[in-house]
Amino acid sequence: MSFALTVKEEVISHTFDDNLGQAFLAGFIKYNGDFIWGSGTEKLKLTSISNKIARSIFGLCKKMFDGHIEISVSQTQTLKQNKTYQITLIGKISEFLRELNIWNENNTKIVEFKPLKQEKNKDELIKLKRAYMAGVFVSVGSVNSPETTNYHLELQFKDEESALYIIKLMNKYGFDFKILKRNDKLFICYIKKAIMVSDFLKFIDAYQAVMNFENERIMRDVSNNVNRVNNIDISNEKKTLSAGLKQIDQISKIQANLATKRLSEKAAYLCDLRIQNPNASYADLTELMNEFGYEITKSGVSNLFKIIEKLSLEFNN
Known part of the structure; x- marks a missing residue:
């Protein structure tokens, strides 16, 4: 198992209360979810290569989503024969995404993190942002093994607006994320200093x-x-x-x-x-x-x- 996957499974193993669970799920779904519309039915597909992560996401969705949930497993025919776990939410997806503050009333993605309730307590707001970033990392994050000398942690986004917002959000807490455009398709937020990588792992x-x-x-x-x-x-x-x-x-x-x-x-x-x-x-x-x-x-x-x-x-x- 890679170090990055080990980190993700450690993060997902925590017990989240309802507010933190919603913040985590918002971060994960925003960048992992694939909205599907067909035959008059809304669907949301979530995927992971980790059984542990898939089961935890399934549990969070079951608590918060009022609809039908299916889970399936597919396996590649390569030598590694990797498994992919797919969770499919069926029902009022648009309404669910608006409840999580992922979509607005026009059914377009909200880039900024917005707590479900206006949290006035500064300490509690920080906890919600940490849970949200944990969800983002589990969805699109990667970190090199500490056994290498190349310290590197990154978050991959398909749109520049999301990448710029995450940099703005995290740099408020003393990080120094940079942005890199890769292959005209991905925008990479990354840090390379060992102390920054360590601090980010603490943050989540x-x-x-x-x-x-x-x-x-x-x-x-x-x-x-x-x-x-x-x-x-x-x-x-x-x-x-x-x-x-x-x-x-x-x-x-x-x-x-x-x-x-x-x-x-x-x-x-x-x-x-x-x-x-x-x-x-x-x-x-x-x-x-x-x-x-x-x-x-x-x-x-x-x-x-x-x-x-x-x-x-x-x-x-």
Whole structure:
């Protein structure tokens, strides 16, 4: 299984409440759905090469679509014999698409993301946008394996308007998406910096993928520098890196859920230090804390990380 498909299956495995589920489905259907009109009946075809994704999309549609749903499987005759799972919605499709704010009253696509209800709470609106972008990624996204040195994540669109809107939406959150026109048919939104790829995976709640991505990247960097470093204990270095990555993942969950304010000032500062110094030992962090006026021992640093870990567990899906 490719890394991109692994990411998509992790994203779709989350439990969505009704609002987040609608936002996710809007993002997925907008760029995956194929509207079919024939014999006086409206149909919407959705496809995926993943059984897990297909089953999850089927479950979301069953909750939100008031009509008939069919699911089928086709298989190519190539050596790989790939299967394609097809979900067909039959009934009042135009009405369903308008309910999801994918189509307007003239039955033309709405490019911008519009929550079903006017959400005034800024935190909740961010969550809806993250769910929407998760749906977009599962539909048209791709990301290179972290085992390669070519860091690359992209979203493919058939129209320039959609690509430009997604760039505008995501760059508001600190990303640096670029656009590329390919073969006069596709418009590619892409990022190449490793930190940007990692941050996007966090944005769509693919935390296990982030861990795998960062672990491969940092371990490779360590391996590339082994010959330049003398008298270094590689085993201890990797253990320190592994612990640092785990703590960065915990901190990312806390930050993504805007819960940093629940930590003490000292713990919040330790979070910043750990992100800036993923391979620092507890002794190094203790020294840095003391240098900046936070009196603490190595044991105190350990205790603060236990508090950080406990808080991050509240945001596990």
